[in-house]
Amino acid sequence: MLRADDLVFAHPGQQKSYHFSLEARPGEVTAISGASGSGKSTLLDLLAGFIAPVSGTLTLDGEDLLSFPPEARPVSLLLQADNLFEHLSAQDNAALGLPRGTPKATGLQQVAEALAEVGLAGFEAKQVANLSGGQKQRVALARTLLRNRPVLLLDEPFSALDDDTRRTTRELVGDLTRRHKWHTVLVSHHADDIAALASVHYRIVAGRLERV
Numbered sequence: 001m002l003r004a005d006d007l008v009f010a011h012p013g014q015q016k017s018y019h020f021s022l023e024a025r026p027g028e029v030t031a032i033s034g035a036s037g038s039g040k041s042t043l044l045d046l047l048a049g050f051i052a053p054v055s056g057t058l059t060l061d062g063e064d065l066l067s068f069p070p071e072a073r074p075v076s077l078l079l080q081a082d083n084l085f086e087h088l089s090a091q092d093n094a095a096l097g098l099p100r101g102t103p104k105a106t107g108l109q110q111v112a113e114a115l116a117e118v119g120l121a122g123f124e125a126k127q128v129a130n131l132s133g134g135q136k137q138r139v140a141l142a143r144t145l146l147r148n149r150p151v152l153l154l155d156e157p158f159s160a161l162d163d164d165t166r167r168t169t170r171e172l173v174g175d176l177t178r179r180h181k182w183h184t185v186l187v188s189h190h191a192d193d194i195a196a197l198a199s200v201h202y203r204i205v206a207g208r209l210e211r212v
């Protein structure tokens with residue numbers, strides 16, 4: 001269980017402060033909605049460790065996460081238009097998720113498996129610039145798979161996709177979450193994404209997370 005307990009934060013120079021408490025269970029998608037500017041991305045930044053709360057606790061299975069810098073947290077972050085390297089192949093982009101020092105042959109095998117798991121078997125050598133938006137999100141998910149972190153944070157990951165692609169991509173996120181027991185926290189303002197994917201839904205109202 002990922003658990004935030006009264007994480008308090010205010011952006012420098014801003015009066016309004018946030019008090020975030022939530023629970024996200026393994027194998028489930030926990031959705032976060034809220035008006036533009038309500039603090040959704042701020043919440044993900046706190047969970048990922050890009051900003052630090054002034055007080056509160058954040059734990060995964062009881063272990064403190066706040067003392068870890070972003071790169072050492074058991075967390076992956078996937079954004080709307082994920083920063084893939086357009087001039088590199090699908091394989092090379094996905095391989096960025098591998099732990100440092102993975103032997104080449106093992107790495108290639110794992111990348112091939114991850115690309116197959118996201119439905120991109122045979123796309124290894126394709127340059128990312130030549131892939132569709134949905135295929136790019138799948139490459140980013142393959143990289144996330146190889147990072148193999150138990151917490152997945154998604155910030156409007158389907159916004160740039162057309163309706164059909166958005167449906168298949170979100171099904172994939174649901175499947176991967178269940179299969180790998182990820183604690184997936186999904187920021188979305190799309191009611192159908194939330195209805196299709198989320199077991200639990202919080203809305204940010206006046207700086208606090210309210211169960212919907």
Ligand SMILES: Nc1ncnc2c1ncn2[C@@H]1O[C@H](COP(=O)(O)OP(=O)(O)OP(=O)(O)O)[C@@H](O)[C@H]1O
Nearest residue numbers: 011012013014034035036037038039040041042043
């Ligand atoms: N680095 C920053 N410094 C100061 N204020 C910030 C900073 N980042 C965000 N804010 C402010 O904090 C508030 C919450 O921003 P945040 O990006 O978390 O909103 P959001 O819910 O993700 O909005 P959107 O749906 O538009 O992405 C906004 O008022 C924003 O202007």
Ligand SMILES: [Mg+2]
Nearest residue numbers: 040041042155
């Ligand atoms: Mg945002």
